[in-house]
Amino acid sequence: GRQDRRRRIPPRQPDRERRTQHLEPDQEPDSVTDERAGPDWIAAEAAGHDMTLLLESAELTPEERLRLHDLAVARIEILEAAVAGGRRGNGSPS
Numbered sequence: 001g002r003q004d005r006r007r008r009i010p011p012r013q014p015d016r017e018r019r020t021q022h023l024e025p026d027q028e029p030d031s032v033t034d035e036r037a038g039p040d041w042i043a044a045e046a047a048g049h050d051m052t053l054l055l056e057s058a059e060l061t062p063e064e065r066l067r068l069h070d071l072a073v074a075r076i077e078i079l080e081a082a083v084a085g086g087r088r089g090n091g092s093p094s
Helices: 039-046 051-059 062-087
Strands: none
Touching: 039 051
16 A cells, blocks of 8 residues: 555755756845846746745755655555545534
């Protein structure tokens, strides 16, 4: 089943080096006024997108991204099981 397909992901390493390859730590475009930000970046930021989430994701290793994905899938499975249990009358009292 689902458990057999799960990957073994090492825990996040707090002392890992920065993984963002296209920018150095002091080069992150963090506002529309940053001259290093390209037109797509500026448009996304102007549309209200939180670009810090993209920067944070870019700093993760592939293993860390997979670990976070597996955690999200596990949470979804727990929620789906709770909803299914509620439909059968086994959930929380109404």
